[in-house]
Amino acid sequence: MVGLVARTGQFERSLKAGEYQFQPDLNLLQVLSKIVEGKSIDHQIQFIEGWTFKEFLVELSKKANLKQTLAEADTDAVLESLGILEQHPEGWFFPDTYNFNTGQTDLSILQRSHDRMKEILEQEWENRSPDLPYETAYECLIAASIIQKESSVDEEFPIIAGVIVNRLNKGMRLQMDPTVIYGLGGIDGPLKRSELDRDTPYNTYTRSGFPPTPIAMPGLAAIQAAARPAETSYLYFVSRGDGTHQFSNTIDEHLKAVRNYRSIVEKQG
DSSP: OHHHHHHHHTTGGGOOOSOOOOOTTOOHHHHHHHHHHTOOOOEEEEOOTTOOHHHHHHHHHTOTTSBOOOTTOOHHHHHHHHTOOSSOOTTOSOOSEEEEOTTOBHHHHHHHHHHHHHHHHHHHHHTOOTTOSOOSHHHHHHHHHHHHHHOSOGGGHHHHHHHHHHHHHTTOOOOOHHHHHHHTTOOSSSOOHHHHTSOOTTOTTTSOSOOSSOSSOOOHHHHHHHHSOOOOOOOEEEEOSSSOEEEESSHHHHHHHHHHHHHHHHHHO
16 A cells, blocks of 8 residues: 555656546556546537637637636737737637647637637748739738638639739729628628628728728638639639639629529529
8 A cells, every 4th residue: 555655646746637538447556647648638629711700709608618718808808918919800810620628718729729820821921922912911811811701612712812813903892792791790691782882891892902801710721822813814703503603804704694693593582
């Protein structure tokens, strides 16, 4: 017994906090060894590409194993604690699956997500195509967020990025529906003409250039597309009704594609 106490005592300072699962046939030394090795239970949280900051917070709040610190937190205080200089959190957190142990804080998950986004954005901005019509990595992040919300097909991302570049180079307004929706705080049903005409800082139909901030959290493919757009002459695109888009060079081609899309919608009822 004395020998057992002596052996267990040597573990005391090496025990690692966490949540552990043990087989019923383990003896005390085996249990202590597992705790010393830190083989605690991993939990996961998944942030989806295209989610907003609010959706990130909702997902964090669902995790009972996380220590909840953000429910009453002021957004400005959160940004300051994470070292985010911009006054808006949108776009600054990388959507991915993150492992965590019981007792970690929700803020620590945001910190990891933010650090990952900074790392990826800096890397992709350094490797960007020359002569892009946006001057900063932050504008690249804004472009990536628009690309992410415009399509669910990764293969289309560089083409959509090319459309954004072409429209900016020609002094055309971006006219991207997701920016309008974000500025309105979301909508119910299809976007109406009256909503397209309603001016907000995010309405790229009524205002030139980029919206003031990203509109979502873009994934890697969207960021890469924004940094290295496809070389294309396209200026327009519209849904085909199957999840993909019809791209056009001229307004006449685009209007024809729009009519085709509306016909599909009408047939679907």
